Amino acid sequence: MVRIILEFLSVMVVSCLVHGLSFAEGRLGVEFDFEGASVKVLEINEKEKRISFMPGGDPLRGWPCWWYFRVTGVLPGETITLKLKGSTSTVNKPGAPLSKPLASSWAMPAQATYSVDSAVWRHTDKGTREDEWMIYKVKPEAESFLIAWGPPYTPKIAGKFLSDISRKCPKAEATELCRSMENRAVPMLHVNEAGGMEKKRFGVWVQARQHAWESGSSWVAQGFAEWVASDHPDAMWLRKHAEIFIVPIMDVDNTATGNGGKEAFPHDHNRDWSRQPHWKETVAAQMMIEKLVKEDRMDVFLDLHNPGPGDPTFFFTLPDDQLGQQAKSFRDRFIAFAHSRISRMNPPFLMQDKPKAAGAGYTQRWQEMSANWVSMKGNPHTVGLCLETSWNTTSSTTDGYRGVGANLGASIKDFLHERFLKP
Numbered sequence: 001m002v003r004i005i006l007e008f009l010s011v012m013v014v015s016c017l018v019h020g021l022s023f024a025e026g027r028l029g030v031e032f033d034f035e036g037a038s039v040k041v042l043e044i045n046e047k048e049k050r051i052s053f054m055p056g057g058d059p060l061r062g063w064p065c066w067w068y069f070r071v072t073g074v075l076p077g078e079t080i081t082l083k084l085k086g087s088t089s090t091v092n093k094p095g096a097p098l099s100k101p102l103a104s105s106w107a108m109p110a111q112a113t114y115s116v117d118s119a120v121w122r123h124t125d126k127g128t129r130e131d132e133w134m135i136y137k138v139k140p141e142a143e144s145f146l147i148a149w150g151p152p153y154t155p156k157i158a159g160k161f162l163s164d165i166s167r168k169c170p171k172a173e174a175t176e177l178c179r180s181m182e183n184r185a186v187p188m189l190h191v192n193e194a195g196g197m198e199k200k201r202f203g204v205w206v207q208a209r210q211h212a213w214e215s216g217s218s219w220v221a222q223g224f225a226e227w228v229a230s231d232h233p234d235a236m237w238l239r240k241h242a243e244i245f246i247v248p249i250m251d252v253d254n255t256a257t258g259n260g261g262k263e264a265f266p267h268d269h270n271r272d273w274s275r276q277p278h279w280k281e282t283v284a285a286q287m288m289i290e291k292l293v294k295e296d297r298m299d300v301f302l303d304l305h306n307p308g309p310g311d312p313t314f315f316f317t318l319p320d321d322q323l324g325q326q327a328k329s330f331r332d333r334f335i336a337f338a339h340s341r342i343s344r345m346n347p348p349f350l351m352q353d354k355p356k357a358a359g360a361g362y363t364q365r366w367q368e369m370s371a372n373w374v375s376m377k378g379n380p381h382t383v384g385l386c387l388e389t390s391w392n393t394t395s396s397t398t399d400g401y402r403g404v405g406a407n408l409g410a411s412i413k414d415f416l417h418e419r420f421l422k423p
């Protein structure tokens with residue numbers, strides 16, 4: 001009888017949740033009515049202190065592998081069990097890509113990420129697999145906590161971070177790339193310390209999150225921006241010699257609404273770099289990059305991502321047969337600098353020293369990928385790469401990602417400084 005009542009209560013709780021309601025004190029609950037949140041609650045078991053769930057999200061708006069929500073009603077000393085299953089969503093629309101459910105491994109980090117104060121994000125202990133489930137346990141010592149696939153990074157976080165950094169470093173201006181299709185601001189940092197004083201400034205463009213679920217890539221962009229705005233002599237040199245554009249989130253709409261973004265309908269942001277882009281962010285970025293190309297100073301373009309669950313950190317490049325001699329040798333030089341710094345980080349990020357080619361064998365729309373598009377449209381000296389930073393390791397934390405971003409900044413300086421000395 002007790003069990004029946006509990007099951008009835010669970011059903012009641014879940015049906016309240018679809019309306020985004022919160023719950024009475026002392027009763028385990030879930031909230032997901034905030035920016036970036038995503039979850040489909042399957043059961044809240046009050047007696048076992050267990051929440052069973054799947055990622056939420058509209059599969060037409062990208063792979064349903066991102067999840068992020070708040071657990072409420074936790075009592076002191078309680079351990080909460082979070083039982084995760086892969087999304088069963090598919091897409092029933094001509095031309096849409098997800099005809100069968102996505103492999104659950106994309107949604108199941110070895111360690112989930114949680115926070116009791118929305119500021120410091122920690123890994124949970126390693127989860128355990130039980131058949132189709134991944135089970136995480138959290139003892140938060142707080143009444144409520146946020147839990148997610150990885151450290152969240154939303155448009156509001158990006159906007160606040162960029163305005164804080166621009167107060168600290170006045171030559172770094174917090175601005176907007178454009179407004180999105182759903183009329184959200186797309187925050188951008190523009191560092192132009194050299195101004196019009198020096199004719200030949202290097203052009204550097206770093207963007208993240210063309211795929212909304214890859215939250216780690218925005219933390220890499222943040223680490224890069226923090227380094228650029230810092231007092232480190234290398235950062236000061238780079239600010240003096242380069243005009244720098246940083247966009248921490250390209251797909252703000254899917255990020256804000258907790259959708260995956262990857263393979264969104266009709267195609268995602270990183271398959272959109274054609275003559276007629278679908279997304280407004282792509283239109284705006286292309287215009288600014290084409291201006292840099294025209295001025296012969298599209299020097300370094302980096303598009304930041306997170307790869308597959310078992311992948312190390314690596315670069316994607318345009319295939320060698322599509323690159324000129326100078327572009328190839330500059331690319332290899334830049335990768336050597338980045339590899340020597342990132343692979344020596346502590347704690348380590350396992351990194352491949354050779355890039356992978358993103359050509360026709362990788363995707364049909366290889367020419368519509370941003371780094372490939374920039375490499376093809378760019379100057380003979382343009383380095384255009386996509387960096388995939390591994391997300392499923394103990395180093396894949398906010399600090400780890402920010403460290404990758406800082407090392408990327410130092411590598412850009414190493415590379416451009418060498419070009420500056422030997423023009």
Ligand SMILES: [Zn+2]
Nearest residue numbers: 211214305306
């Ligand atoms: Zn991606």
